[in-house]
Amino acid sequence: xxxxxxxxxxxxxxxxxxxxxxxxxxxxxxxxxxxxxxxxxxxxxxxxxxxxxxxxxxxxxxxxxxxxxxxxxxxxxxxxxxxxxxxxxxxxxxxxxxxxxxxxxxxxxxxxxxxxxxxxxxxxxxxxxxxxxxxxxxxxxxxxxxxxxxxxxxxxxxxxxxxxxxxxxxxxxxxxxxxxxxxxxxxxxxxxxxxxxxxxxxxxxxxxxxxxxxxxxxxxxxxxxxxxxxxxxxxxxxxxxxxxxxxxxxxxxxxxxxxxxxxxxxxxxxxxxxxxxxxxxxxxxxxxxxxxxxxxxxxxxxxxxxxxxxxxxxxxxxxxxxxxxxxxxxxxxxxxxxxxxxxxxxxxxxxxxxxxxxxxxxxxxxxxxxxxxxxxxxxxxxxxxxxxxxxxxxxxxxxxxxxxxxxxxxxxxxxxxxxxxxxxxxxxxxxxxxxxxxxxxxxxxxxxxxxxxxxxxxxxxxxxxxxxxxxxxxxxxxxxxxxxxxxxxxxxxxxxxxxxxxxxxxxxxxxxxxxxxxxxxxxxxxxxx
Amino acid sequence: xxxxxxxxxxxxxxxxxxxxxxxxxxxxxxxxxxxxxxxxxxxxxxxxxxxxxxxxxxxxxxxxxxxxxxxxxxxxxxxxxxxxxxxxxxxxxxxxxxxxxxxxxxxxxxxxxxxxxxxxxxxxxxxxxxxxxxxxxxxxxxxxxxxxxxxxxxxxxxxxxxxxxxxxxxxxxxxxxxxxxxxxxxxxxxxxxxxxxxxxxxxxxxxxxxxxxxxxxxxxxxxxxxxxxxxxxxxxxxxxxxxxxxxxxxxxxxxxxxxxxxxxxxxxxxxxxxxxxxxxxxxxxxxxxxxxxxxxxxxxxxxxxxxxxxxxxxxxxxxxxxxxxxxxxxxxxxxxxxxxxxxxxxxxxxxxxxxxxxxxxxxxxxxxxxxxxxxxxxxxxxxxxxxxxxxxxxxxxxxxxxxx
Numbered sequence: 001x002x003x004x005x006x007x008x009x010x011x012x013x014x015x016x017x018x019x020x021x022x023x024x025x026x027x028x029x030x031x032x033x034x035x036x037x038x039x040x041x042x043x044x045x046x047x048x049x050x051x052x053x054x055x056x057x058x059x060x061x062x063x064x065x066x067x068x069x070x071x072x073x074x075x076x077x078x079x080x081x082x083x084x085x086x087x088x089x090x091x092x093x094x095x096x097x098x099x100x101x102x103x104x105x106x107x108x109x110x111x112x113x114x115x116x117x118x119x120x121x122x123x124x125x126x127x128x129x130x131x132x133x134x135x136x137x138x139x140x141x142x143x144x145x146x147x148x149x150x151x152x153x154x155x156x157x158x159x160x161x162x163x164x165x166x167x168x169x170x171x172x173x174x175x176x177x178x179x180x181x182x183x184x185x186x187x188x189x190x191x192x193x194x195x196x197x198x199x200x201x202x203x204x205x206x207x208x209x210x211x212x213x214x215x216x217x218x219x220x221x222x223x224x225x226x227x228x229x230x231x232x233x234x235x236x237x238x239x240x241x242x243x244x245x246x247x248x249x250x251x252x253x254x255x256x257x258x259x260x261x262x263x264x265x266x267x268x269x270x271x272x273x274x275x276x277x278x279x280x281x282x283x284x285x286x287x288x289x290x291x292x293x294x295x296x297x298x299x300x301x302x303x304x305x306x307x308x309x310x311x312x313x314x315x316x317x318x319x320x321x322x323x324x325x326x327x328x329x330x331x332x333x334x335x336x337x338x339x340x341x342x343x344x345x346x347x348x349x350x351x352x353x354x355x356x357x358x359x360x361x362x363x364x365x366x367x368x369x370x371x372x373x374x375x376x377x378x379x380x381x382x383x384x385x386x387x388x389x390x391x392x393x394x395x396x397x398x399x400x401x402x403x404x405x406x407x408x409x410x411x412x413x414x415x416x417x418x419x420x421x422x423x424x425x426x427x428x429x430x431x432x433x434x435x436x437x438x439x440x441x442x443x444x445x446x447x448x449x450x451x452x453x454x455x456x457x458x459x460x461x462x463x464x465x466x467x468x469x470x471x472x473x474x475x476x477x478x479x480x481x482x483x484x485x486x487x488x489x490x491x492x493x494x495x496x497x498x499x500x501x502x503x504x505x506x507x508x509x510x511x512x513x514x515x516x517x518x519x520x521x522x523x524x525x526x527x528x529x
Numbered sequence: 530x531x532x533x534x535x536x537x538x539x540x541x542x543x544x545x546x547x548x549x550x551x552x553x554x555x556x557x558x559x560x561x562x563x564x565x566x567x568x569x570x571x572x573x574x575x576x577x578x579x580x581x582x583x584x585x586x587x588x589x590x591x592x593x594x595x596x597x598x599x600x601x602x603x604x605x606x607x608x609x610x611x612x613x614x615x616x617x618x619x620x621x622x623x624x625x626x627x628x629x630x631x632x633x634x635x636x637x638x639x640x641x642x643x644x645x646x647x648x649x650x651x652x653x654x655x656x657x658x659x660x661x662x663x664x665x666x667x668x669x670x671x672x673x674x675x676x677x678x679x680x681x682x683x684x685x686x687x688x689x690x691x692x693x694x695x696x697x698x699x700x701x702x703x704x705x706x707x708x709x710x711x712x713x714x715x716x717x718x719x720x721x722x723x724x725x726x727x728x729x730x731x732x733x734x735x736x737x738x739x740x741x742x743x744x745x746x747x748x749x750x751x752x753x754x755x756x757x758x759x760x761x762x763x764x765x766x767x768x769x770x771x772x773x774x775x776x777x778x779x780x781x782x783x784x785x786x787x788x789x790x791x792x793x794x795x796x797x798x799x800x801x802x803x804x805x806x807x808x809x810x811x812x813x814x815x816x817x818x819x820x821x822x823x824x825x826x827x828x829x830x831x832x833x834x835x836x837x838x839x840x841x842x843x844x845x846x847x848x849x850x851x852x853x854x855x856x857x858x859x860x861x862x863x864x865x866x867x868x869x870x871x872x873x874x875x876x877x878x879x880x881x882x883x884x885x886x887x888x889x890x891x892x893x894x895x896x897x898x899x900x901x902x903x904x905x906x907x908x909x910x911x912x913x914x915x916x917x918x919x920x921x922x923x924x925x926x927x928x929x930x931x932x933x
Contacts, residue, residue: 330818352821361819369819372812374879383809384820386802394802399742438820 021046021211027078036062037235051222052215054232055457060215068102069095099179103169111158116140118157119172143171163194181212191314223248231256266490269469274305278446278477283337285325295321295332297501303477310492311481312517318501319481323448327361328354360444364451370435373424378405380423380434385442408437429460448479485514499524563888574899581902585777595894596783597842602868603794604838606886607831612811612878613669617676618839622858623684625843630693630853640700648840655836663828685855694852704848706782718779725771729764736760795883811878871921
């Protein structure tokens with residue numbers, strides 16, 4: 001897959017061996033008949049921050065599992081050289097001993113244990129099996145200082161926000177004398193402020209000589225921190241970019257990732273916007289734990305026929321809570337407010353009633369709350385509207401289920417063996433298409449999308465935007481909640497800005513910009529404080 | 530029904546790899562592995578007991594001995610698929626038996642009324658436990674552990690620690706009776722043969738229709754000889770089984786009840802909205818709730834249903850012993866739960882099939898029966914049953930890990 005110039009580059013790079021801390025060459029890995037990785041080459045210089053890009057399913061995670069010994073030496077092809085020496089890692093322990101440390105997307109912390117206990121888990125500070133708590137807490141303190149956390153090391157990890165948990169995970173790596181730190185999509189679940197802090201920290205570590213690898217989808221992050229980028233597609237390295245000067249050609253990365261020119265990341269659309277269809281008035285919701293404290297404060301908004309309306313805001317602004325409270329009052333305690341569709345007030349005290357009234361909500365947590373992973377595409381597709389595929393309302397017609405699922409797979413271009421495949425075995429993008437199929441099958445008038453393209457590769461994102469466009473083209477309404485501002489700017493006709501449970505701004509799609517949205521949030525924060 | 534689609538391909542999935550021989554074999558193993566295990570166990574005991582195992586009299590006994598386990602396992606499957614467990618069923622069997630004894634023997638209530646009262650009582654017991662689990666989200670393990678103690682206590686209190694009996698014949702008939710033979714022919718029981726023939730015919734019709742419908746959808750269906758062999762073999766088995774029962778005293782009433790319940794629950798779990806929702810709740814509670822499923826009500830229903838089926842089992846067991854004893858049903862929960870897990874249900878919920886559970890129950894039943902005929906001590910019997918449970922679940926998990 002490497003073209004000639006790249007090959008020469010690689011040879012040149014290899015000649016200056018001492019520069020590299022890690023060299024992986026010709027890595028391949030099969031799972032039964034499926035080839036996950038064909039030919040990956042990865043060289044990382046000492047002291048660099050090296051980014052790895054690729055669509056979901058390109059083989060990034062498999063590669064990291066090989067490097068860390070989760071897939072032991074002998075179960076894969078190719079060679080690994082670390083510090084100029086060929087290494088055979090047989091387990092996670094082997095690679096950790098060499099100083100390679102992985103921080104996974106899904107954090108591996110025990111929520112009920114304290115920070116200290118988590119930091120030294122498996123590596124306890126003890127004499128003869130008896131833990132020396134004084135010493136342990138002291139050492140934990142030093143480690144926390146290094147990652148900029150001020151929390152008491154006795155705090156249970158579960159009490160920390162997700163951003164701080166990530167920092168604890170990094171401190172844990174530091175406790176192990178890390179030489180090469182690998183971060184697998186570290187900012188995927190962080191808000192902008194926490195992401196910022198994390199990237200700063202990476203740069204600090206770099207200044208202290210720690211080498212790191214960051215796996216990321218986010219081009220702006222790569223531009224900010226990466227010294228070199230390796231792009232993987234279909235299990236092979238397709239491009240290596242040296243960008244120590246931080247001048248990254250984003251188009252080159254995207255083109256390499258998807259294997260085609262993607263002139264526009266958002267499909268063209270000709271909006272036909274009509275009268276107001278969906279309206280929420282003075283929506284007020286109280287915190288379930290603290291009576292009197294409101295999570296959603298006096299929110300009013302509307303969506304017109306054929307319109308895509310975005311809701312922007314920082315993590316914790318209350319966007320998901322707003323959606324859940326509208327959709328069957330799944331969050332908080334209803335205080336006041338009213339929802340109407342086509343001028344008629346609708347009552348949505350339960351999810352079933354919300355669905356009947358024409359609402360649909362696509363969750364941000366695809367695996368945790370969107371799909372039954374052990375069940376087939378077919379069964380997931382009809383789950384929210386079993387009545388429609390049943391005789392007399394209670395006998396499920398297996399053939400109708402099959403036909404329905406097959407029809408939606410065709411429409412959505414869901415890639416699968418057949419509709420009886422378990423959804424758990426699909427890629428993120430295809431899983432999201434199944435979730436969308438489920439909701440479109442309920443024939444909603446208003447579709448609320450919560451982070452509809454989180455963790456999905458560029459190609460699948462494009463297809464999902466197209467599905468959404470087709471939906472509104474039929475005169476329906478979409479509410480899109482997203483933390484990715486470019487996505488909102490690229491797809492929405494109108495954008496509301498939410499902060500601390502309130503709506504603090506509204507922009508027409510054409511006049512909105514990242515700066516304006518951020519300013520709206522900051523203005524509100526200074527007033528609120 | 531789903532089996533009809535097993536090898537269906539989406540029209541546009543042209544690049545899908547052809548399944549190789551090994552994969553086909555592996556799938557067949559996971560589908561028919563349990564049945565194969567039962568056949569092997571039966572064959573083993575048929576040899577070691579010198580053919581006693583498959584004598585008509587012993588088969589009738591085996592069915593009678595296991596009917597209540599099978600019946601409760603149907604309810605337990607629902608509870609386990611929903612993501613819970615019910616440890617109290619053995620005590621519920623005891624409490625219902627004691628109630629039946631108290632009503633029928635002590636107070637001479639007529640058996641039909643008493644049966645209805647007992648079934649309602651079972652539902653109430655299930656509702657009482659389901660309430661805490663479904664609406665207060667208490668762990669079912671704890672709620673039903675408490676129930677196990679409470680209902681055993683109530684059993685002893687009702688019966689005053691002594692056995693109550695005997696029951697009138699109209700009551701014991703539910704467990705010791707046989708379906709009547711209106712034809713009264715000598716030698717074989719004609720009605721039983723007839724039922725066998727009707728069932729086999731119905732099976733062939735349903736399968737043929739399903740195959741035709743799948744084929745009309747462009748799905749690839751098994752070739753005619755393969756299909757004929759499979760359907761032929763199964764219907765022949767059904768006929769042979771009914772013939773065997775017919776050559777003794779016909780189909781026992783309990784077996785008829787059990788068969789009807791098995792058919793009904795297969796239908797409910799596979800084909801009804803309720804059944805699909807139970808699988809969804811057990812598979813992913815949050816996803817089910819977001820899809821508009823009233824998850825608490827589904828959980829509640831599975832416990833009420835379990836209570837009713839435990840009451841059915843309690844009545845059958847009391848009728849079989851012809852007395853209500855304070856210790857009736859002790860340890861049944863273990864047999865029932867073991868049957869469900871041997872039958873392939875997932876311990877974390879969301880997966881499990883009625884047919885698997887029935888086979889699981891009969892694997893346990895044949896083991897019990899076969900080892901007793903061989904004269905093996907209870908000590909060895911317990912050990913062997915425990916190891917079989919461990920092995921069955923191990924094989925299940927091993928297979929899953931390999932495919933993952």
